[in-house]
Amino acid sequence: MSLVERLIQELGPWSWWVFGLLLLGLEVLAPGTFFLWFGIAAILVGSVALFVDLSWQLELILFLLLSLASVFAGRSLLRKESADEGDPSLNRRGSRYVGRVFVLDEPIVQGIGRLKVDDTVWRIAGPDCPGGTRIRVNAVQGAQLIVEPATD
Template identity: 65%
Template sequence: MVERIILELGPWTWWIVGLLLLGLEVMAPGTFFLWFGVSALVVGTLALFVDIAWQAEIVLFGVLSLASLLVGRMLMRQRADSEGDPSLNRRGSRLVGRVFVLDEPIAQGDGRLRIDDTIWRVTGPDCPAGTRVRVDGLDGPVLVVAPDPKAPAGG
Protein backbone atom coordinates (compact mmCIF):
# COMPACT_ATOMS: atom_id res chain seq x y z
CA MET A 1 0.00 0.00 0.00
CA VAL A 2 2.77 2.44 0.92
CA GLU A 3 4.69 1.49 -2.22
CA ARG A 4 1.63 2.21 -4.33
CA ILE A 5 1.17 5.63 -2.75
CA ILE A 6 4.84 6.46 -3.31
CA LEU A 7 4.62 5.39 -6.96
CA GLU A 8 1.41 7.40 -7.52
CA LEU A 9 2.83 10.53 -5.93
CA GLY A 10 6.12 10.25 -7.82
CA PRO A 11 8.50 13.16 -7.16
CA TRP A 12 6.00 14.75 -4.79
CA THR A 13 6.86 11.99 -2.30
CA TRP A 14 10.25 13.65 -1.78
CA TRP A 15 8.56 17.00 -1.17
CA ILE A 16 6.25 15.45 1.44
CA VAL A 17 9.18 13.68 3.13
CA GLY A 18 11.21 16.89 3.03
CA LEU A 19 8.42 18.94 4.60
CA LEU A 20 7.87 16.27 7.27
CA LEU A 21 11.59 16.31 8.10
CA LEU A 22 11.57 20.11 8.29
CA GLY A 23 8.55 19.91 10.58
CA LEU A 24 10.40 17.41 12.73
CA GLU A 25 13.33 19.84 12.88
CA VAL A 26 11.02 22.44 14.41
CA MET A 27 10.06 20.05 17.20
CA ALA A 28 13.48 18.45 17.79
CA PRO A 29 16.46 20.34 19.20
CA GLY A 30 19.53 20.98 17.08
CA THR A 31 19.87 21.26 13.33
CA PHE A 32 20.00 17.62 12.35
CA PHE A 33 16.78 16.97 10.42
CA LEU A 34 17.08 20.28 8.56
CA TRP A 35 19.77 18.92 6.27
CA PHE A 36 17.82 15.73 5.49
CA GLY A 37 14.72 17.81 4.75
CA VAL A 38 16.59 20.11 2.41
CA SER A 39 18.13 17.10 0.66
CA ALA A 40 14.70 15.52 0.16
CA LEU A 41 13.37 18.77 -1.31
CA VAL A 42 16.32 18.96 -3.71
CA VAL A 43 15.80 15.36 -4.84
CA GLY A 44 12.08 16.02 -5.27
CA THR A 45 12.75 19.14 -7.36
CA LEU A 46 15.29 17.30 -9.50
CA ALA A 47 12.89 14.37 -9.95
CA LEU A 48 10.20 16.77 -11.23
CA PHE A 49 12.41 17.84 -14.13
CA VAL A 50 14.53 14.76 -14.81
CA ASP A 51 13.29 11.19 -15.05
CA ILE A 52 15.34 9.31 -12.44
CA ALA A 53 14.95 5.71 -11.27
CA TRP A 54 13.80 5.42 -7.67
CA GLN A 55 17.03 3.62 -6.73
CA ALA A 56 19.07 6.55 -8.04
CA GLU A 57 16.83 8.96 -6.13
CA ILE A 58 17.55 7.12 -2.87
CA VAL A 59 21.30 7.12 -3.55
CA LEU A 60 21.16 10.81 -4.47
CA PHE A 61 19.22 11.53 -1.28
CA GLY A 62 21.85 9.69 0.78
CA VAL A 63 24.75 11.51 -0.85
CA LEU A 64 23.08 14.92 -0.58
CA SER A 65 22.09 14.25 3.03
CA LEU A 66 25.62 13.35 4.02
CA ALA A 67 27.14 16.27 2.13
CA SER A 68 24.66 18.83 3.45
CA LEU A 69 25.01 17.47 6.98
CA LEU A 70 28.80 17.84 6.89
CA VAL A 71 28.70 21.29 5.29
CA GLY A 72 25.93 22.41 7.64
CA ARG A 73 27.83 21.27 10.74
CA MET A 74 30.92 23.11 9.52
CA LEU A 75 28.93 26.31 8.92
CA MET A 76 27.20 26.05 12.29
CA ARG A 77 30.52 25.54 14.07
CA GLN A 78 32.01 28.61 12.35
CA ARG A 79 28.94 30.63 13.21
CA ALA A 80 29.03 29.51 16.85
CA ASP A 81 32.71 30.49 17.08
CA SER A 82 32.11 33.94 15.63
CA GLU A 83 28.95 34.76 17.53
CA GLY A 84 27.90 34.70 21.11
CA ASP A 85 29.45 35.84 24.33
CA PRO A 86 32.11 33.49 25.67
CA SER A 87 31.74 35.00 29.15
CA LEU A 88 27.97 34.66 29.25
CA ASN A 89 27.96 32.20 32.14
CA ARG A 90 30.97 33.76 33.86
CA ARG A 91 29.73 37.14 35.02
CA GLY A 92 32.95 37.98 36.83
CA SER A 93 35.04 37.67 33.68
CA ARG A 94 33.42 40.84 32.39
CA LEU A 95 34.93 42.72 35.33
CA VAL A 96 38.55 41.75 34.62
CA GLY A 97 40.61 44.85 33.91
CA ARG A 98 38.12 47.28 35.46
CA VAL A 99 38.97 49.48 38.43
CA PHE A 100 36.77 49.90 41.52
CA VAL A 101 37.01 51.56 44.93
CA LEU A 102 36.89 49.34 48.02
CA ASP A 103 34.01 50.08 50.40
CA GLU A 104 35.48 47.72 52.98
CA PRO A 105 39.15 46.87 53.62
CA ILE A 106 40.78 43.68 52.45
CA ALA A 107 42.11 42.00 55.59
CA GLN A 108 44.22 38.84 55.60
CA GLY A 109 43.72 38.54 51.87
CA ASP A 110 39.91 38.44 52.07
CA GLY A 111 37.34 41.16 51.52
CA ARG A 112 34.19 42.31 49.79
CA LEU A 113 33.62 44.71 46.95
CA ARG A 114 30.32 46.31 45.95
CA ILE A 115 29.84 46.57 42.20
CA ASP A 116 26.51 48.08 41.22
CA ASP A 117 23.93 46.07 43.19
CA THR A 118 26.13 43.01 43.79
CA ILE A 119 28.60 42.35 46.58
CA TRP A 120 31.54 40.26 45.37
CA ARG A 121 34.05 38.37 47.49
CA VAL A 122 37.57 39.49 46.67
CA THR A 123 41.04 38.24 47.39
CA GLY A 124 44.28 40.15 47.17
CA PRO A 125 46.83 42.07 49.23
CA ASP A 126 45.58 43.83 52.37
CA CYS A 127 44.23 47.26 51.45
CA PRO A 128 42.28 49.88 53.44
CA ALA A 129 38.77 50.99 52.47
CA GLY A 130 38.83 53.63 49.73
CA THR A 131 41.70 52.00 47.82
CA ARG A 132 41.32 51.82 44.05
CA VAL A 133 41.73 48.18 43.00
CA ARG A 134 41.89 46.57 39.57
CA VAL A 135 40.28 43.17 38.96
CA ASP A 136 43.08 40.94 37.66
CA GLY A 137 41.20 37.65 37.36
CA LEU A 138 38.84 35.12 38.84
CA ASP A 139 39.26 32.26 41.27
CA GLY A 140 35.91 30.52 40.93
CA PRO A 141 33.31 33.05 42.12
CA VAL A 142 35.96 35.20 43.86
CA LEU A 143 37.49 38.24 42.17
CA VAL A 144 41.28 38.50 42.37
CA VAL A 145 42.21 42.16 42.84
CA ALA A 146 45.35 44.26 43.22
CA PRO A 147 45.87 47.95 44.00
CA ASP A 148 45.57 50.00 40.84
CA PRO A 149 49.05 51.22 39.86
CA LYS A 150 47.51 54.33 38.24
CA ALA A 151 45.86 55.38 41.51
CA PRO A 152 47.16 58.68 42.93
CA ALA A 153 49.69 58.28 45.75
CA GLY A 154 48.17 58.33 49.21
CA GLY A 155 44.67 57.57 48.05
Protein backbone atom coordinates in the same frame (compact mmCIF):
# COMPACT_ATOMS: atom_id res chain seq x y z
CA MET B 1 -0.63 -2.83 -4.96
CA SER B 2 -0.73 -1.25 -1.50
CA LEU B 3 -2.11 2.19 -0.75
CA VAL B 4 1.37 3.65 -0.15
CA GLU B 5 2.73 2.26 -3.43
CA ARG B 6 -0.27 3.59 -5.33
CA LEU B 7 0.03 7.00 -3.66
CA ILE B 8 3.76 7.25 -4.50
CA GLN B 9 3.11 6.23 -8.09
CA GLU B 10 0.26 8.73 -8.52
CA LEU B 11 2.20 11.61 -6.92
CA GLY B 12 5.34 10.92 -8.94
CA PRO B 13 8.06 13.51 -8.20
CA TRP B 14 5.78 15.23 -5.71
CA SER B 15 6.16 12.25 -3.38
CA TRP B 16 9.73 13.43 -2.72
CA TRP B 17 8.35 16.83 -1.75
CA VAL B 18 5.85 15.21 0.62
CA PHE B 19 8.62 13.06 2.11
CA GLY B 20 10.87 16.11 2.49
CA LEU B 21 8.14 18.11 4.20
CA LEU B 22 7.45 15.19 6.55
CA LEU B 23 11.14 15.08 7.45
CA LEU B 24 11.18 18.84 8.04
CA GLY B 25 8.12 18.45 10.27
CA LEU B 26 9.89 15.69 12.16
CA GLU B 27 12.82 18.07 12.63
CA VAL B 28 10.51 20.46 14.46
CA LEU B 29 9.48 17.68 16.87
CA ALA B 30 12.91 16.09 17.36
CA PRO B 31 15.83 17.96 18.97
CA GLY B 32 18.96 18.76 16.99
CA THR B 33 19.41 19.40 13.30
CA PHE B 34 19.44 15.89 11.94
CA PHE B 35 16.27 15.43 9.87
CA LEU B 36 16.64 18.91 8.37
CA TRP B 37 19.39 17.77 6.00
CA PHE B 38 17.47 14.71 4.83
CA GLY B 39 14.37 16.86 4.28
CA ILE B 40 16.35 19.31 2.17
CA ALA B 41 17.83 16.42 0.15
CA ALA B 42 14.36 14.95 -0.49
CA ILE B 43 12.99 18.30 -1.67
CA LEU B 44 16.00 18.71 -3.99
CA VAL B 45 15.41 15.23 -5.47
CA GLY B 46 11.75 16.13 -5.98
CA SER B 47 12.78 19.33 -7.76
CA VAL B 48 15.17 17.47 -10.07
CA ALA B 49 12.57 14.75 -10.73
CA LEU B 50 10.06 17.38 -11.86
CA PHE B 51 12.30 18.38 -14.76
CA VAL B 52 14.25 15.19 -15.49
CA ASP B 53 12.67 11.77 -15.93
CA LEU B 54 14.61 9.50 -13.55
CA SER B 55 14.06 5.91 -12.53
CA TRP B 56 13.27 5.29 -8.88
CA GLN B 57 16.73 3.73 -8.44
CA LEU B 58 18.45 6.90 -9.67
CA GLU B 59 16.20 9.03 -7.51
CA LEU B 60 17.13 6.93 -4.47
CA ILE B 61 20.87 7.16 -5.25
CA LEU B 62 20.54 10.91 -5.78
CA PHE B 63 18.73 11.20 -2.45
CA LEU B 64 21.50 9.28 -0.67
CA LEU B 65 24.23 11.39 -2.25
CA LEU B 66 22.45 14.68 -1.54
CA SER B 67 21.72 13.55 2.03
CA LEU B 68 25.39 12.83 2.69
CA ALA B 69 26.48 16.09 1.11
CA SER B 70 23.93 18.16 3.03
CA VAL B 71 24.74 16.45 6.36
CA PHE B 72 28.46 17.15 5.97
CA ALA B 73 27.89 20.71 4.76
CA GLY B 74 25.42 21.41 7.54
CA ARG B 75 27.67 20.00 10.26
CA SER B 76 30.64 22.06 9.13
CA LEU B 77 28.45 25.19 8.92
CA LEU B 78 27.05 24.67 12.42
CA ARG B 79 30.50 23.90 13.83
CA LYS B 80 31.86 27.22 12.50
CA GLU B 81 28.89 29.15 13.91
CA SER B 82 29.05 27.56 17.35
CA ALA B 83 32.79 28.24 17.65
CA ASP B 84 32.18 31.98 17.18
CA GLU B 85 29.39 32.23 19.73
CA GLY B 86 29.44 32.43 23.48
CA ASP B 87 31.09 34.33 26.25
CA PRO B 88 34.44 32.76 27.17
CA SER B 89 34.22 34.10 30.73
CA LEU B 90 30.60 33.05 31.28
CA ASN B 91 31.37 30.67 34.15
CA ARG B 92 34.22 32.79 35.50
CA ARG B 93 32.40 35.95 36.44
CA GLY B 94 35.27 37.45 38.40
CA SER B 95 37.61 37.30 35.41
CA ARG B 96 35.57 40.07 33.79
CA TYR B 97 36.77 42.47 36.46
CA VAL B 98 40.51 41.84 36.09
CA GLY B 99 42.17 45.13 35.11
CA ARG B 100 39.16 47.26 36.03
CA VAL B 101 39.32 50.02 38.62
CA PHE B 102 36.72 50.41 41.39
CA VAL B 103 36.26 52.66 44.43
CA LEU B 104 36.10 51.00 47.84
CA ASP B 105 32.92 51.60 49.83
CA GLU B 106 34.44 49.89 52.88
CA PRO B 107 38.09 49.73 53.97
CA ILE B 108 40.32 46.70 53.50
CA VAL B 109 41.34 45.63 57.02
CA GLN B 110 44.01 42.99 57.70
CA GLY B 111 44.11 42.22 53.97
CA ILE B 112 40.40 41.36 53.65
CA GLY B 113 37.48 43.50 52.54
CA ARG B 114 34.31 43.62 50.50
CA LEU B 115 33.58 45.30 47.19
CA LYS B 116 30.17 45.87 45.71
CA VAL B 117 30.15 45.57 41.90
CA ASP B 118 26.73 46.10 40.31
CA ASP B 119 24.42 43.84 42.35
CA THR B 120 27.11 41.48 43.70
CA VAL B 121 29.28 41.82 46.78
CA TRP B 122 32.73 40.31 46.27
CA ARG B 123 35.25 39.33 48.91
CA ILE B 124 38.54 41.07 48.14
CA ALA B 125 42.08 40.56 49.32
CA GLY B 126 44.89 43.10 49.16
CA PRO B 127 46.84 45.65 51.15
CA ASP B 128 44.99 47.62 53.83
CA CYS B 129 43.26 50.66 52.29
CA PRO B 130 40.71 53.14 53.63
CA GLY B 131 37.22 53.45 52.16
CA GLY B 132 37.08 55.66 49.05
CA THR B 133 40.42 54.36 47.71
CA ARG B 134 40.59 53.52 44.02
CA ILE B 135 41.65 49.89 43.57
CA ARG B 136 42.47 47.75 40.55
CA VAL B 137 41.53 44.06 40.32
CA ASN B 138 44.65 42.01 39.50
CA ALA B 139 43.43 38.41 39.68
CA VAL B 140 40.68 36.08 40.78
CA GLN B 141 41.17 33.30 43.33
CA GLY B 142 38.00 31.23 43.49
CA ALA B 143 35.28 33.64 44.63
CA GLN B 144 37.74 36.27 45.83
CA LEU B 145 39.17 39.21 43.89
CA ILE B 146 42.84 40.10 44.44
CA VAL B 147 43.27 43.89 44.40
CA GLU B 148 45.88 46.62 44.79
CA PRO B 149 45.63 50.41 44.98
CA ALA B 150 45.23 51.94 41.52
CA THR B 151 48.12 54.19 40.57
CA ASP B 152 46.43 56.11 37.72
